Amino acid sequence: MTNKRSTEYVIDAEGKCWLPPFSSRMEGWARYNWFRNLTKLEGHTASESEWKGLTKKYPVQIITEEQ
Secondary structure: OOOOOEEEEEEOOOOOEEEOOOOOHHHHHHHHHHHHHHHOOOEEEOOHHHHHHHHHHOOOEEEEOOO
16 A cells, blocks of 8 residues: 545635645745645745644545555
């Protein structure tokens, strides 16, 4: 069984991509780079409260790497 990376993200009304909060700087940096390389979009990390608001207002999407 292989592990595939995936993350949730939200695109707001202005087209800005938001990523969920991270638990460590290294995790956030790695996810940001992975997301940007895979999608060619700039991902902005939301705070805990921002993420809750965004997920109530916009659909949560999930991206998973292809292997």
